[in-house]
Amino acid sequence: MKKYNVAVIGATGAVGEELFRVMEELDFPVENIIPLASAKSFGTYIEYKGKEIGVQVLSENSFKENSVDIAFFSAGGSISAKYAKYAVESGAVVIDNTSHFRSDDDIPLVVPEVNPEDIELWTNKGIIANPNCSTIQMVLSLKPLDELYGIKRVDVSTYQAVSGAGKAGMKELFTQMQDLLTFNLSDSEIEAFKHQIVNNVIPAVDVAMDNSFTKEEMKMINETRKILHKDIAVAATCVRVPVLRSHSESITVTFEDDVEVDVEEVREALERFENVEVIDDLKNDSYPMPIISTDTDITYVGRLRKDLYSNNMLHYFNVADQVRVGAATNSIRIALKWIELVESK
Numbered sequence: 001m002k003k004y005n006v007a008v009i010g011a012t013g014a015v016g017e018e019l020f021r022v023m024e025e026l027d028f029p030v031e032n033i034i035p036l037a038s039a040k041s042f043g044t045y046i047e048y049k050g051k052e053i054g055v056q057v058l059s060e061n062s063f064k065e066n067s068v069d070i071a072f073f074s075a076g077g078s079i080s081a082k083y084a085k086y087a088v089e090s091g092a093v094v095i096d097n098t099s100h101f102r103s104d105d106d107i108p109l110v111v112p113e114v115n116p117e118d119i120e121l122w123t124n125k126g127i128i129a130n131p132n133c134s135t136i137q138m139v140l141s142l143k144p145l146d147e148l149y150g151i152k153r154v155d156v157s158t159y160q161a162v163s164g165a166g167k168a169g170m171k172e173l174f175t176q177m178q179d180l181l182t183f184n185l186s187d188s189e190i191e192a193f194k195h196q197i198v199n200n201v202i203p204a205v206d207v208a209m210d211n212s213f214t215k216e217e218m219k220m221i222n223e224t225r226k227i228l229h230k231d232i233a234v235a236a237t238c239v240r241v242p243v244l245r246s247h248s249e250s251i252t253v254t255f256e257d258d259v260e261v262d263v264e265e266v267r268e269a270l271e272r273f274e275n276v277e278v279i280d281d282l283k284n285d286s287y288p289m290p291i292i293s294t295d296t297d298i299t300y301v302g303r304l305r306k307d308l309y310s311n312n313m314l315h316y317f318n319v320a321d322q323v324r325v326g327a328a329t330n331s332i333r334i335a336l337k338w339i340e341l342v343e344s345k
């Protein structure tokens, strides 16, 4: 198998570090690793397969100089906006983890288990977008349900971990936990979030939009429709909770009018779907939780139940490690499918 020069932009961040771990675990065909970050990280190292590799400062020339084949961008939308074109110009495929390119009709937005066929559109602009983390874990469970019954509408409330705000988010929860226990909370810094996050939930993730939804909620709405290629009605309420890692979601699906939900059929369809597992034994206190999904590549689904009033409605709960399933692992799975595609030509 051919080997590739792989750049990670944002190599010192939460997702960047996870990308290296997932690449190692999946034995990604790496020739050279090129870790890129800001000048702040110059002189630091990342570890890959037992070797220390020096972090380089990102510049317009980073891609050409290092003959990069695959560039994973995970350093924020403004960095992708500025630098992705240099990677593409140098001949690399860009797999972008930010929201910058996701709504561009010419750029595929891919969850490999759900819409792998879209990867071939990478030739349009040399870029493949990795969807929003909450969207990825939701569509992984929606796809088999849509195939089973046909979805009309989705209502979702999220319980999003602080790791969605990168290392800064995790640090802020840690610090505030310590400050809470030592009665110093009034002096605690509030920077990564708009409000104190320890001992609190914040019903707003990302910025406010004019339609009274937040940007995170609009990402879930628009990206779900783009990935599933369907005009499904979606309403989302995104909430930040003081969990370190793994997002949870409470989801209600409304199917076509004539559907009569059979929970056993639903369970089987979910169990058959790649990288989805069902944990659903309420009487024995068994259901998906962040402590189960953290550090795994699986989306766990449970609390399956038919609505008490409408035959065509299903309620369930889903959790996934959003740094992996919602970012790093999804990106690597995209890259592996991309390799399969270009090598088959």
Ligand code: A2P
Binding pocket: 009, 010, 011, 012, 013, 014, 015, 016, 036, 037, 038, 039, 040, 041, 058, 074, 075, 076, 079, 165, 166, 167, 168
């Ligand atoms: P650095 O650590 O050098 O600032 P997180 O998502 O955990 O907050 O991480 C963000 C990542 O994006 C880090 O690796 C960070 O590098 C990187 N980054 C931030 N700003 C820049 C920049 N101007 N150029 C390159 N990388 C950047």
